Amino acid sequence: MQIHDLVGIGFGPSNIALAIALDEQRQPGRHLDALFIERQNTFAWHPGMLLDQTHMQISFIKDLATLRNPTSRFSFLNYLHEKQRLADFINLKTFYPSRHEFNDYLAWAAAQFDDYCAYGEDVFEVLPEYSGETVSALRIRSRDANGHVRDRLARHLVVSPGGSANIPEVFKPLHADPRVFHSSRYRDAIDRVPRARRIAVLGAGQSAAEIFLDLQGRTPDMQVDLIMRARAIKPSDDSPFVNEIFNAEFINDVYGASEAERSSMLREFWHTNYACPDLELIQQIFKVLYEQKVSGGTRLRMKRRHEVRGVTADHDGIHLRLTDLHNEQATAERYDAVVLATGYERALHRQLLAPLAPWLGDCSVDRNYQVRSPANFRPAIFLQGACENTHGLSDTLLSVTAVRTGEICDALMEAQRKPWPQAAAPAY
Numbered sequence: 001m002q003i004h005d006l007v008g009i010g011f012g013p014s015n016i017a018l019a020i021a022l023d024e025q026r027q028p029g030r031h032l033d034a035l036f037i038e039r040q041n042t043f044a045w046h047p048g049m050l051l052d053q054t055h056m057q058i059s060f061i062k063d064l065a066t067l068r069n070p071t072s073r074f075s076f077l078n079y080l081h082e083k084q085r086l087a088d089f090i091n092l093k094t095f096y097p098s099r100h101e102f103n104d105y106l107a108w109a110a111a112q113f114d115d116y117c118a119y120g121e122d123v124f125e126v127l128p129e130y131s132g133e134t135v136s137a138l139r140i141r142s143r144d145a146n147g148h149v150r151d152r153l154a155r156h157l158v159v160s161p162g163g164s165a166n167i168p169e170v171f172k173p174l175h176a177d178p179r180v181f182h183s184s185r186y187r188d189a190i191d192r193v194p195r196a197r198r199i200a201v202l203g204a205g206q207s208a209a210e211i212f213l214d215l216q217g218r219t220p221d222m223q224v225d226l227i228m229r230a231r232a233i234k235p236s237d238d239s240p241f242v243n244e245i246f247n248a249e250f251i252n253d254v255y256g257a258s259e260a261e262r263s264s265m266l267r268e269f270w271h272t273n274y275a276c277p278d279l280e281l282i283q284q285i286f287k288v289l290y291e292q293k294v295s296g297g298t299r300l301r302m303k304r305r306h307e308v309r310g311v312t313a314d315h316d317g318i319h320l321r322l323t324d325l326h327n328e329q330a331t332a333e334r335y336d337a338v339v340l341a342t343g344y345e346r347a348l349h350r351q352l353l354a355p356l357a358p359w360l361g362d363c364s365v366d367r368n369y370q371v372r373s374p375a376n377f378r379p380a381i382f383l384q385g386a387c388e389n390t391h392g393l394s395d396t397l398l399s400v401t402a403v404r405t406g407e408i409c410d411a412l413m414e415a416q417r418k419p420w421p422q423a424a425a426p427a428y
């Protein structure tokens with residue numbers, strides 16, 4: 001079986017940016033053969049949340065390549081140029097393109113690597129391949145929609161699967177109920193409950209705010225409750241000094257700090273990224289609620305300081321047992337549908353790499369995102385988007401993607417240069 005130099009799990013922005021970096025940092029006479037495996041049938045950037053009227057939360061300059069290589073042909077500006085919208089975009093006077101447009105930019109970049117991506121395959125495990133006592137390669141196993149399993153061998157691996165839906169414990173028993181769904185599936189799932197008229201949205205972050213606004217504008221008779229533990233929806237702090245934590249150089253400060261300092265930094269700046277919609281969005285919600293007060297309506301409610309402590313479902317709806325955290329008073333509410341805008345987990349890499357745990361332990365990484373491993377484990381494995389604890393809050397965002405992939409690329413070339421056990425040695 002062919003051994004790829006590199007297999008990448010997922011083909012979202014992180015691995016597209018890596019494909020670009022590999023292309024641009026290619027060394028003369030050394031072709032690194034990379035293949036990416038993507039679960040979706042075609043490229044789409046968080047398709048469940050591709051809503052109208054939503055826009056990027058960071059500057060378009062933090063695209064797939066510019067901060068690593070400002071002359072890259074994969075920049076957002078070159079995309080605009082090729083689409084003949086550069087002058088029009090300038091007249092928009094914004095740093096924050098719509099999410100639809102950024103998705104189109106990412107799809108444009110991804111399409112240029114179609115030959116290097118296997119779409120429609122879900123990687124489910126990574127196994128060791130041996131040369132004597134040494135793990136010399138990796139076997140990456142994926143399954144397509146028809147259940148066909150395919151194995152591929154790789155010398156190195158980059159794991160970039162993004163986040164997976166965080167479902168609160170009380171809702172887990174209802175995972176098969178189409179009336180309860182996570183925000184990551186919102187666009188399709190809401191269409192599967194066309195008759196829902198009483199809807200609860202759980203959460204206080206960007207997705208919760210966007211979904212609340214989307215629902216309230218759908219039909220005039222829709223009753224929407226925004227339920228949150230917080231006292232108020234707080235805006236993200238994107239003021240310039242705070243925003244410096246998203247600079248690529250700041251990663252050295254985070255990585256070099258003690259564990260205690262790192263946790264304290266994460267706590268201090270947590271609200272720059274989590275449970276913090278854009279101020280503009282918060283103002284829109286406030287306005288909608290104010291206009292409802294003027295007209296005397298009650299169909300939109302914000303239930304602050306409320307926690308869901310119990311859930312049951314029957315033919316009549318989803319019944320939530322809510323506790324008011326001010327006074328511990330319990331109330332019951334019935335909904336036709338519940339949207340869980342409850343964030344994401346970043347643990348997929350541990351699940352995929354579980355068979356390698358005897359060598360990789362808890363998957364701790366070095367500064368170049370490479371998982372630490374012993375001398376008898378030859379492949380280099382890199383993680384993108386799962387290193388927030390060691391590399392800081394920018395890790396799950398687009399802010400450092402371009403620079404990070406340059407660093408991974410260099411580390412990969414270095415790993416490739418080390419001697420290989422005979423069976424896994426590259427052909428060149």
Ligand SMILES: Cc1cc2nc3c(=O)[nH]c(=O)nc-3n(C[C@H](O)[C@H](O)[C@H](O)COP(=O)(O)OP(=O)(O)OC[C@H]3O[C@@H](n4cnc5c(N)ncnc54)[C@H](O)[C@@H]3O)c2cc1C
Pocket residue numbers: 009010011012013014015037038039040044045046049055056057058121122123124160161162163207348384385396397398399
């Ligand atoms: C709605 C939304 C809006 C956002 N907006 C911004 C923003 O404006 N600015 C910003 O900086 N960040 C934003 N983010 C954060 C987001 O994490 C990054 O923008 C970016 O998507 C990270 O890229 P990624 O490639 O690491 O992960 P993802 O974009 O999640 O891509 C991972 C890919 O891996 C695939 N995959 C997962 N598991 C497997 C598997 N087992 N086998 C094969 N394929 C697999 C997935 O299908 C997916 O295509 C947003 C996140 C969300 C949810």
